Amino acid sequence: MVHAMPRLSPWSRLQRVRRVLAGRPAAHVAAEMGISRTTAYKWLARYRTEGIPELLDRSCRPYSSPGRTAPEVEAAVLALRRDRRLGPVRIAALLGLAASTVHRILTRHRMPRLAWLDRPSGEPVRRYERARPGELVHVDVKKLGAIRPGGGWRAHGRGSAQNSFSRAEVGAGRRIGYDYVHCAVDDHTRLAYAEIHPDERADTCAGFLRRAAAFFAAHGIARIERVMTDNAFAYRHSHAWRQALTDLGAEGRRIRPYRPQTNGKAERFNRTLLEEWAYARPFDSSSDRAAALPGWLHTYNHHRTHTALGGRPPISRIPVNDLAGQNS
Template identity: 75%
Template sequence: MHGRAELVRRVVEQGRPVAHVVVELNVSRATGYKWLARWRAEGPAGLFDRSSRAHRLPRKTPAELEQRVLALRGTRKLGPARIGPLVGLAPSTVHAVLTRHGLHRLAWLDRPTGELVRRYERARPGELVHVDVKKLGAIRAGGGWWAHGRGSAQHNNARTEQLAGRRVGYDYVHCAIDDHTRLAYAEIHPDEKAVTCAAFLHRAAAWFADHGIPRIERVMTDNAKAYRISHAWREALADLGAQPRFTRSYRPQTNGKAERFNRTLADEWAYIRPFTSSADRAAALPGWLHTYNHHRSHTALGGHPPISRITVNNGAGHYT
């Protein structure tokens, strides 16, 4: 604004040629004549920036078609790639319509209700720890059908045993994740009974204390009996001086950090390669946990590993 007003002042008030003034102000002659014309037509208001939006949009999506897009998004929770073929529009056009109407990405919504999921993060380490159990099928010695392929002897034996009611069983991965730092601890057990869960919580608290989180204030779990009505679990919480917190019924996203950690655990450890046995898989867990806590970048932490929040908060510096 100041430069445009100065251009007008030198040309109009001082009577100087436009060609000389634009050289002094380091702009083109066309730019100088443009702002001078706008000032003469509109006065000082003509020197303000104008919107670059077109006056007419002859190819804009019709309003009734936009309403169909919005209706499909609201009722069926579909994304642009699936809405496009239903209404005869390109997915990019559907995306532009959804963006124009301020609709959130599906990844940000709770699918059953369509409400925006409000993400949160506790202010300090230990304020809230998420606890959950990831159930994995046990692996036979020598590897199961996933290692040897469908149609293999291992695959056929597994089907025969299932039909006979003989199953190899499950491994239960008990996990604890600190809400603020995302620091995680995990153990593998043969069950998820209350006594097992309570003992795991004691060891998890000791592990967190060794890594710079001396106290756990609250523990969030789902509504399983081992947590909800267990004396052993309540005693473990009392020993630690922690308060229980429970997820809302049928809303696993309430414990979203634990659910997301379970997914990462499965993708980057449990199913990263074929294992020859459950023991082989279990042996790989401590190394993966160390990588997760100390070296793996975390998008919610600005690309830094979870342990970085301990070193920043506590100045430890040696957990690298």
């Protein structure tokens, strides 16, 4: 906050003007108050023109902006953003403008960021957070390519013999297969649990849900009320999945078709999982990668800061009395 009576406040300007109007020389008043003669005469002239309102601060906005983009060009920028949902760089290339100019136009018209929009509809994404732990748990499966013993191209490079051997195998119709990472994320706390399985069948998904519930219970989330998934077959037509929900006393929820952002917390966790665990370093085998998962999960839950939680880890959202010594 600015001081109420600084050297150049409207109040002090009025005092200078009054002293000059009372008969004192403007140069003497300027010297007494620590300003230049030019400044003293400037405020005196403004007061004589418009009175006290002219002693207030003026806007720094220029009287005219001859370099501002033409209205029709701005309209074209906004139309490309609304209709095709393009970023500043692509719009600039289409219209022959600088990307910085396009960015200023979008900012001036308060256009939302592309990351905040639902791609199919163009409407801003409604972000939400459940009020208490266990009210909603997001479940998803991430498929990863298995790693042959000795490591693949990430460990040895794309020009290595291992990479050539892998491509030859694919060409011959033989594949090493996939690992399926089953993930569960609590909506309120962002506490996460994950397991690696060779498939995503219904009984595998049901067993994972039961163990995830036990994990959450051990970390202070006694009951899961709702479970949100996508529309995979294992979640839609599985008696094992429905029975697991019934045993846990939970209600099943599925996202609308082709709207994965509804399950966005699980999708975002999958991205973090890939960046900070699966692709964080070259692994020598799938078992080597799997062995690193529990340690990374502990770091994610107990130590890794989360921007949506104000820079705190997920475990911080669980009452201390419910942790039972887990935050170590």
